[in-house]
Amino acid sequence: MDDGGFLVKFDGKEIARCYAVAFDYDEWKYTVNEKDTKDLPGVKRITIDVEE
Numbered sequence: 945m946d947d948g949g950f951l952v953k954f955d956g957k958e959i960a961r962c963y964a965v966a967f968d969y970d971e972w973k974y975t976v977n978e979k980d981t982k983d984l985p986g987v988k989r990i991t992i993d994v995e996e
Contacts, residue, residue, distance in 0.1 A: 951993040952976070954985060965992065 952960045966975045967984070975981045 948996040
């Protein structure tokens with residue numbers, strides 16, 4: 945991303961670089977950049993790093 949963004953990791957593994965990420969606990973899904981929705985895998989740790 946030119947102006948920064950987020951780096952999303954599940955259990956230390958890089959999943960996505962994006963400008964928006966959302967998590968739905970009830971449906972156990974996550975959405976990247978408001979359009980790409982996927983099922984959450986069985987993860988123990990989710991980290992989001994800010995990139996500048």
